Amino acid sequence: MTSEPRDAPQFYLTSPSPCPYLPGREERKVFTHLVGRKAVALNNALTESGFRRSQTIAYRPACEECRACVSVRVRVDDFVPTRNMRRVLDMNTDLIGASLPARPTSEQYTLFRGYLDARHGDGGMADMNVLDYTMMIEDTHVETRLVEYRRRGPDSSINGRGTGPLIAVCLTDVLADGLSMVYSYYDTEQAERSLGTFMILDHVARAKRLGLPHLYLGYWVDGSRKMAYKARFLPQERLGMDGWEVVR
Structure with missing residues (x-):
């Protein structure tokens, strides 16, 4: 498993890339690491706030001109x-x-x-x-x-x-x-x-x-x-x- 020494989440923003869902659009994501003793509580809070998990990363769309992705x-x-x-x-x-x-x-x-x-x-x-x-x-x-x-x-x-x-x-x-x-x-x-x-x-x-x-x-x-x-x-x-x- 990956690990990271800090418990307080640090958030990052990806560079624009082609959107995999809507042709002709770009996507950006905000993400943080789900590691350490607070990972479970953080994952609960972030999922309820519209984030998704991929391995030890929690992410959600942060596109400047599009709000098509909706958590369900x-x-x-x-x-x-x-x-x-x-x-x-x-x-x-x-x-x-x-x-x-x-x-x-x-x-x-x-x-x-x-x-x-x-x-x-x-x-x-x-x-x-x-x-x-x-x-x-x-x-x-x-x-x-x-x-x-x-x-x-x-x-x-x-x-x-x-x-x-x-x-x-x-x-x-x-x-x-x-x-x-x-x-x-x-x-x-x-x-x-x-x-x-x-x-x-x-x-x-x-x-x-x-x-x-x-x-x-x-x-x-x-x-x-x-x-x-x-x-x-x-x-x-x-x-x-x-x-x-x-x-x-």
Whole structure:
């Protein structure tokens, strides 16, 4: 893990770079390090303020002329799945997710690599090797879990784990007021399962069982097709200039 001697957060601003979501625009981010004995409390406070975590970095957009990136969190107790979402749940009743310590495996990396090649071959993570993946999973000073999804087996009701090949994975932070889905990936050859939607629905249920009021989904970007799905999980709260605002 990376480390830093100071406990008081120091914030930095990145230089402008091409926006990955909206063509023709530039992005800037403000970021700080999540390390030391105050990392957990700092991550809780920053996530509630619209930051996201990547390894030991907490960041949020700081674009001068654009406010398209909006932090979104699902209101767990009020959430009601749509008819289509209920169909997704029905299609995946044969799957079970096991919450495990954040430890990388070669099976995870194989699935991760296949997901990147199929869905994000030209993205910023396209060149990640096995060491990069290991850092993404292990380099954390906060409470982080890996949820691995496999088919249910004869002992799943006893041990809470599935059997057979790995089908989907979500790197998840456990916060004081909710769960945060840091990064998820899945077997793209099983597109009919709508595994991305299924993992969000499963995490809503997990947060509810834990008595946590929110599921953080990261940034919804108005005008970005690949981020449009986040707007479907209602009711949700979006972070605006006057704080978190309910959208139903």
